Amino acid sequence: MKIITIIKQVPDAEARLHPAEEGIDLDGVTFVIDGMDEYGVEEALRLREQGFDAEIIAVALGPQRYEEAIRTALALGADRAIHIETDTVLDPITQAKVLSNLVSEEEAELVFVGGKQADWDSAALGPALAEALGWPHSDWTTKLDIGAGTLTVTHDTDEGQEDLSLPLPAVITTQQGLNEPRYPTLPNIMKAKRKELKKLPLDQWGGVQAKTAVVGEAIQVRERLNRVIEGDPVEAARELVRLLREEAKVL
Amino acid sequence: MVRHVREFAQAEIAPLAPQLDRKPSFPWKTLKMMGELGLLGILTPEAYGGAGLDMLSYVVLLEEISAADASHGTIMSVTNGLPQQLLLKYGSEAQRQRYLPKLASGEWVGSFCLSEPHCGSDAAAMTTRAKKVDGGYLLSGTKAWITSGGEAQLYLVLAKTEPSAGARGVSCFAVEKTEGMVFGKPEEKLGQHAAVTTTLTFDRCFVPEENLVGSEGQGFSMAMASLDSGRIGIAALAVGIARAAFEAARDYAGEREAFGRPIREFQGISFKLADMVTKLEAARLLTHRAAWQQDRARRVTREASMAKLFASEAAAEITHHAVQIFGGYGYSKDYPVERYFRDARVTEIYEGTSEIQRVVIGRQIFKERVR
Numbered sequence A: 001m002k003i004i005t006i007i008k009q010v011p012d013a014e015a016r017l018h019p020a021e022e023g024i025d026l027d028g029v030t031f032v033i034d035g036m037d038e039y040g041v042e043e044a045l046r047l048r049e050q051g052f053d054a055e056i057i058a059v060a061l062g063p064q065r066y067e068e069a070i071r072t073a074l075a076l077g078a079d080r081a082i083h084i085e086t087d088t089v090l091d092p093i094t095q096a097k098v099l100s101n102l103v104s105e106e107e108a109e110l111v112f113v114g115g116k117q118a119d120w121d122s123a124a125l126g127p128a129l130a131e132a133l134g135w136p137h138s139d140w141t142t143k144l145d146i147g148a149g150t151l152t153v154t155h156d157t158d159e160g161q162e163d164l165s166l167p168l169p170a171v172i173t174t175q176q177g178l179n180e181p182r183y184p185t186l187p188n189i190m191k192a193k194r195k196e197l198k199k200l201p202l203d204q205w206g207g208v209q210a211k212t213a214v215v216g217e218a219i220q221v222r223e224r225l226n227r228v229i230e231g232d233p234v235e236a237a238r239e240l241v242r243l244l245r246e247e248a249k250v251l
Numbered sequence B: 001m002v003r004h005v006r007e008f009a010q011a012e013i014a015p016l017a018p019q020l021d022r023k024p025s026f027p028w029k030t031l032k033m034m035g036e037l038g039l040l041g042i043l044t045p046e047a048y049g050g051a052g053l054d055m056l057s058y059v060v061l062l063e064e065i066s067a068a069d070a071s072h073g074t075i076m077s078v079t080n081g082l083p084q085q086l087l088l089k090y091g092s093e094a095q096r097q098r099y100l101p102k103l104a105s106g107e108w109v110g111s112f113c114l115s116e117p118h119c120g121s122d123a124a125a126m127t128t129r130a131k132k133v134d135g136g137y138l139l140s141g142t143k144a145w146i147t148s149g150g151e152a153q154l155y156l157v158l159a160k161t162e163p164s165a166g167a168r169g170v171s172c173f174a175v176e177k178t179e180g181m182v183f184g185k186p187e188e189k190l191g192q193h194a195a196v197t198t199t200l201t202f203d204r205c206f207v208p209e210e211n212l213v214g215s216e217g218q219g220f221s222m223a224m225a226s227l228d229s230g231r232i233g234i235a236a237l238a239v240g241i242a243r244a245a246f247e248a249a250r251d252y253a254g255e256r257e258a259f260g261r262p263i264r265e266f267q268g269i270s271f272k273l274a275d276m277v278t279k280l281e282a283a284r285l286l287t288h289r290a291a292w293q294q295d296r297a298r299r300v301t302r303e304a305s306m307a308k309l310f311a312s313e314a315a316a317e318i319t320h321h322a323v324q325i326f327g328g329y330g331y332s333k334d335y336p337v338e339r340y341f342r343d344a345r346v347t348e349i350y351e352g353t354s355e356i357q358r359v360v361i362g363r364q365i366f367k368e369r370v371r
């Protein structure tokens, strides 16, 4: 069986981003594999280590710089990779359409997609891909077991969690909690350089037209409130709790 | 590769460093992780369970680990650089098969025992004795300053088989930790607290014949040759500590304000930072060059000593300036720079003091007719 894990590359979580004239200045920012996608690679590796016979293919759709993230997936243990290389920014629905062609062509039976793209926060690619393929899908997956032709998963809902059973082929959207991704070993990092990385053009399966276009971008710039609550400590604590609950909404 | 190892070192090791400094314990948990990743057998070929990489890869990775925590750097440097290198170069096939996979995977940690309480620089003055008996040797004597003493499972021990023959009477033994070995209590040191250092006393401790590494009398020259790569390792370690100190000082200089502006805007501070980064880069380049030459099978006695001398003195200076840039906070354990300052100091001492490096370089100038 073939397992495909979709890889994205995003700015390092610790990178300092700067708003620029138009959008965001990404100059000098280091890019890494999306942490969410690592859960997918890790889960595929674990399935194989549990004795499940699988070929693991890392697939990415994006610009040339994605290559480094793909090499990370290969270093973690994916067998080979396919990179649909494009500089065009595509919305998740269009991406799903392109990727569904590849998944069908490879005759993969299980696809892992990161829960969110850490840079755009859309969380749409997994469901859209399942829709394009006509396959069952589990979002926000935190636990996965594989049986003969079926998956049993636990996934988060707004109120709590649910256990689902779904037949293969299926699309699984991963999230934190599913597993603890490993670090690549030195020998595997070296081997990754020799693994197959196939490049495909965006129009491999016909012309692609993005359904939406980005016309501007901005990042949230957070500033400190610099507010000091004065007065009696008990009163101040009460006020602090009120502010945290009602204004900051973190409680 | 560097990026992955940096990520690992910063996420898993760096957060432990302050605690390991205050309440030292041998960091087995993180060492096991390092072993799984291949960091404890970087130079050992894959056939013996290592990562099979070259010296240049080794020094850049050791810099990453040392920037996160110098104690981890020292343990890593000893087990990679001395026991494994000695066994690889001079060990019998049986010794390699038996020990290298265990060391390279981090299942075992290796130690190197040359110094004694009364002699370090003049190591050939050692008095630990290996007396030939039926089927092996009986070791008697005391070794000092053993990194990973009591924790390591394998000890490469230099001892005299022929006491009257001076350096030519020294032999090397691979000694597995046994009952007959007595470890002193860990030394209380200025820094690098988690890289425990103890004495090791042998009292007629039996070592089987097949554990002699190389041949009788070859021990001292083997140890000296291995110290070439060992010293390149200490240079990398010093570069790692210096880098951590420089980066901390650089960031602090941008945040701390005095007289209404960030202190980095004072020339007195920015000149210091400029000197620090220049020395840091020079130290790194000397280290990389020595490693690169070793990878090309050149003799690197002088280059290794130059890298170690320069990098360790640069680290002492850079960490000193880092404390200064932090002002009063630099003197406080709430900030990491005083630890870097203490951790760096020993790089000027172990694996040959700065004076000994100068002795070596001075000698090589005439031997090699350096221009």
Ligand SMILES: Cc1cc2nc3c(=O)[nH]c(=O)nc-3n(C[C@H](O)[C@H](O)[C@H](O)COP(=O)(O)OP(=O)(O)OC[C@H]3O[C@@H](n4cnc5c(N)ncnc54)[C@H](O)[C@@H]3O)c2cc1C
Pocket: B078, B111, B112, B113, B114, B115, B117, B118, B119, B120, B121, B122, B144, B145, B146, B147, B189, B197, B346, B349, B350, B351, B352, B353, B354, B355, B356, B359
């Ligand atoms: C934390 C730590 C870990 C260590 N780990 C190990 C280990 O794992 N294995 C091991 O075998 N050893 C280890 N050592 C020992 C270390 O290598 C020695 O301390 C070092 O070689 C110096 O020897 P010494 O302490 O006997 O000093 P000495 O040799 O007594 O030197 C004292 C002073 O005299 C100077 N001096 C000596 N000879 C000359 C000369 N010819 N010209 C000019 N100056 C000279 C020295 O530079 C020094 O300043 C460790 C030491 C420390 C502190």
